[in-house]
Amino acid sequence: MADETESGERGNVKTGGCLCGSVRYEVRGELRPVVNCHCSQCRKTHGHFIGYTSADRNDLVLAEESGLRWYQSSEKARRGFCHQCGASLFWEPTEGSSVAISAGTLDAPTGLKTVRHIFVAEKGDYYEIDDGLPQFPGTMRGHPLPEA
Incomplete structure (x- = not known):
């Protein structure tokens, strides 16, 4: 494995985590471009709209998970957060x-x-959305993402 840089990037591996460090992760594969979600659940969870990237579940490796908890927010999904610092x-x-x-x-x-x-x-x-990016009233199903 390549040496880690100050940026937290090692080769194709991206790293991340919560504010307090009780959850740290690596993504060992491709990340999807960021999509901003304005749904009411995301706004209540994050306090504002949220930018999400996405990866294959098998490419997400938890390096530290002592703070990780899951909340079943609907029949269709659950949300992972740090129970120490509250990071979503x-x-x-x-x-x-x-x-x-x-x-x-x-x-x-x-x-x-x-x-x-x-x-x-x-x-x-x-707030207004005036950055010129495509906007969808609901989900983006049926609308492929552009290449990264």
Whole structure:
């Protein structure tokens, strides 16, 4: 394995974690570009909309998980958070092979770009989305992501 740089990046491996260090992870595969979710659950969980990247579940390796807890937020998904510092880290569907990762929990530099907004029909009334990126009223199913 290559030496770790100050950025927390080792070769193709990206690292990240919570504020207090009770959850640390590595992603040993490709990360999807960032998608901003404006749904009411994400806004209540994070205090604002959230930027998520995504990886194959098998590529996510927990290096430290003593603080990790899961909350079953719906029949379709659960959310991973640190019970020590409160950081919201993951969103994992009950079906499928991916896990969404809060982009802000990745160690810099991420090399990622934000590519769209989803669930804009549920966005907060206290902000505007004016960055020119594509916007979808709900999910982005049926709308492929551009290449990273």
